[in-house]
Amino acid sequence: MPIEIAGLETLPEVCPGDDLPFLIRTAAAREQQLVDGSVLVAVAQKIVSKAEGAIVDLRKIEPSAMARTWAAAWGKDPRLIEVILTQSRRIVKMDRGVLVTETRNGLVCANSGVDQSNAGGGDLATILPEDPDASAARLRVALGCGAVVVTDTFGRPWREGLVDVAIGVAGLDALDDYRGSADRHGRQLAGTIIAVADQLAAAAGLLMRKRDGCPVVLVRGFRWRAAVGCTRDLIRRPEQDLFR
Amino acid sequence: MPIEIAGLETLPEVCPGDDLPFLIRTAAAREQQLVDGSVLVAVAQKIVSKAEGAIVDLRKIEPSAMARTWAAAWGKDPRLIEVILTQSRRIVKMDRGVLVTETRNGLVCANSGVDQSNAGGGDLATILPEDPDASAARLRVALGCGAVVVTDTFGRPWREGLVDVAIGVAGLDALDDYRGSADRHGRQLAGTIIAVADQLAAAAGLLMRKRDGCPVVLVRGFRWRAAVGCTRDLIRRPEQDLFR
Secondary structure (H helix, E strand, O other): OOOEEEEEEOOOOOOOOOOHHHHHHHHHOOOOOOOOOOEEEEEEEEHHHOOOOOOOEEEHHOHHHHHHHHHHHHHOOOHHHHHHHHHHEEEEEEOEEEEEEEEOOOEEEEEHHOOOOOOOOOOEEEEEOHHHHHHHHHHHHHHOOOOOEEEEEEEOOOOEEEEEEEEHHHHHHHOOOOOOOOOOOEEEEEOOOHHHHHHHHHHHOOOOOOOOOOOOEEOOOOOOOOOOOOHHHEEHHHHHHHOO | OEEEEOOOOOOOOOOEEEEEHHHHHHHHHOOOOOOOOOOOOEEHHHHHHOOOOOEEEEHOOOOOOOHHHHHHHHHHHHHHHHHHOOEEEEEEEEEEEEEEEOOOOOOOEEHHHEOOOOOOOOOOOOOOOOOOHHHHHHHHHOOOOOOOEEEEEEEEOOEEEEEEEEEEEEEEEOOOOOOEEEOOOOOOOOEEEEOOOHHHHHHHHHHOOOOOOEEEEEEOOOOOOOOOOOOHHOOHHHHHHOOO
């Protein structure tokens, strides 16, 4: 059976305090899209953050000395740099105007996921949800769907362009582990663990373009491995990370 | 319109010298899957390499001193290490048994893409196609489809699990560039370039699992940007690469 990926076209602009599951259910009903236990729902981080009020007003931010220095050197907004630093628990790379950080949840990404695009305009910036797995779990229960993946667009070393990855999961195993199974020739598949939650996020990302895109995407026909779900599984442990 | 991702279920085992477009067309016809200009075909590197004879018989490989030393230290096959080194133009990381290299085509990945799984068994290993963009272009013409993405599963720094990425493209722009366009609030989208070829590869990867998977996947309903297509666009230039 083929996999079908459908974006919700009629979701309204999401604002702080909005009941996101209600907005999603309403848009799905309007578009005659059934949401049940067989459906995986991918939701862009931006609207999860906005609904949860994970928004910072830069006018209230007092930049530190480091934020001011870095911002001046690279033509950035020192208040935005301050928010990025505050949202980081470790700086992975700080070079040539680029800030790659580790967030409090262990994600490694540019700018701790702090972003001004589609944040509401003016001096507003979204930050990542406090606990994206918990956000995904709440959405899953409220929507009555099979699984939820909260996605964000991350850059990658060595490769140009952003790709959507999973920053929160509920209802599915984030990794598909093929270790111990054999290939078609009976050869053991030694190191084959697939980041299925990231592949689902990237697939949904095809319909989540920044402009005129759909921040909520329904995936049908894919058989995931049911589990509570945990983004921590996707994060490499420090002792195995060659690129700390 | 939703995107539909369908794997070809009846493709036979691919062997060196096989006419891959013929095998794909035959399987598609058998499965009543129409392949025309509206369809993007994703093809796993493994079967492209096998059809092109990009296979190495390890019994014919004489390991260098470095390959022997590294293999002995980490319990690897010195002949396989030799092939990996020969397929590299630069070592990015060589630590704790892991070899991350840059291939002659500029791809950065583990083991230069050399792999023994599903290679044909015994002492055989596949290497990457000589010129994956050219492979994709030939497949596109022979299949009469709209675009082709040749995919491989790559690991990533900081994140566990492999994800399929594009190593060869034909008929589509590998990057979707949103720079200069504005968000819903009129804010310029400064750095937003989406690696759409990689997102398509990841989406196809959902049906390309190693075991019992489909190495050929048809994508329908997705509007890509038509172009000759070039994987080089996906490779970060050295002067902008913070993780050389």
